[in-house]
Amino acid sequence: MSSYTHLGSLFLPLLLLLLQSGELLAWQDYKDYKVFELQPHNEAQLKLLQQLAQAKPHWEFLGSRRSHNETGLRVLVSSTQAGSLLTLLQQHQVEYQLILDDISVVLQAQREENQRSKLRLQLPQIDVMGAFYTHAEINEYLDSLPQRYPQRALLKTFGWSYERRPLKLLTINNGDGRINKPVIFIDAAMHAREWIAPSLALYIIEELLTKPEEHAEVLKDYDWVIMPVVNADGYEFTHTDSRYWRKSRKPTWDPENIGTDLNRNFGYMWGQDDGSSADPAEEIYRREYAFDQPESQVVRDVLLHYSDRLHFYLSLHSYGNYLLLPWGHTSDFPANYYDMLEVADAGAMAIVHATNGIYSYGSGYYLMYATSGDSTDYAVGVANAKVAMTMELPAGGWTGFDPWVSHIEGIVTESWVGVRAMAMEVIRRYAEQS
Ligand SMILES: [Zn+2]
DSSP, rough: OHHHHHHHHHHHHHHHHHHHHHHHHOOOOOTTTTEEEOOOOOOHHHHHHHHHHHHHSOEEEOOOOOSTOOEEEEEOHHHHHHHHHHHHHHHHHHHHEEEEEOHHEEEEHHHHHHHHHHHTOOOOOOGGGGGGOOOOHHHHHHHHHHHHSSEEEEEEEEEEEETOOOEEEEOOSSSSSOSSSSEEEEESSSSTTTTTHHHHHHHHHHHHHTTTTHHHHSSSHHOOOOOOOOSSHHHHHEEEEEEESSSSSOSSSSOOOBOOOOGGSSSOOOOOOOOOOOOOSSSTTTOTTTTTTTHHHHHHHHHHHHHHHHHEEEEEESSSEEEEEEOOOSSSSSSTHHHHHHHHHHHHHHHHHHOOOEEEEEEEHTOOOOOSSSSHHHHHHHHSEEEEEEEEOOTTTTBBBBHHHHHHHHHHHHHHHHHHHHHHHHHHHHHHHH
């Protein structure tokens, strides 16, 4: 018995070491990847950068700006590709600046920060503002909620990801027993690397569940339906393998390229080359057919399930401080555009009053770029949502996608002010119609 224990104490550290080195082998460390900030000064230079952004897979463009008056565009580039990028920029006299020489150092420090923050983690309890959690950890937390809030939290597995992860949907109400209230549906992490989005979804869940009196007004006549992680496989992959992964993980016809942009795979005005791509090498790859991803199917099914009472659909993304309204696929506006605009205005004003945070809002087509096959166009075009919106949360870290753990609190508390104000405006406009 004692020798067995003794053996165990020898093998356990060895096993842990092996597990850790296995994990390190799988982890793309982005060694010597550099971050440049580019400053286009006219439309021609901006157009060049847009063309470069599409010349995949050479450069990872981490931001997108439509107007050249806005601040710079950040690019993550490997050391082997940096030379040819700079040659091009110099040829076209685009101003640029090296802002980070080796992002692997930052990524490693962030991983350590996150792992340290989780040392005291006692699932199913989580500290929303204390760490970034994996999909498995988030699910364990969600699983505990119906028991902790039996009258107010209902959890349903609405479908499965390609790699068979359960996609869970939490419904929060005020416990008054009324059924079929109108719905506010919030999803997050359709794009894997946008880690701050699930953090906000979790924060909203905590606020609504732990402070029912404070939030009585937004819970009285509405059910809140929340899916904190849509792209479960991609999101898990950003924790285990590659921090800047965006797409899903289902293979494509091209063995070189895995994954689809879920937010270009929705079946309303799907398949336009302006706003999506048929090339699996690109980050906005739309796939051969709409809805051939299990994850976009699940969001579709949720939207359709609630379509007779879907008053507000909010899809959380990062980054850029935008409230993006349909349409993404055309410069035209949907019939209720000006109502949606006033909801966005309520959110932006609440945030500026609370923290001086500045959000731009309006049609996604005008504010950012064309998007074909995104979830908000589908929500309004097919699922009858009164208001649908993509919220691009604030940037964090060096690339915008990678805030530090210490940034979570500031971003989620500010964003919740905006989300709550928008919910109030939706309720003010539409509650009596139901
Ligand atoms: Zn996104």
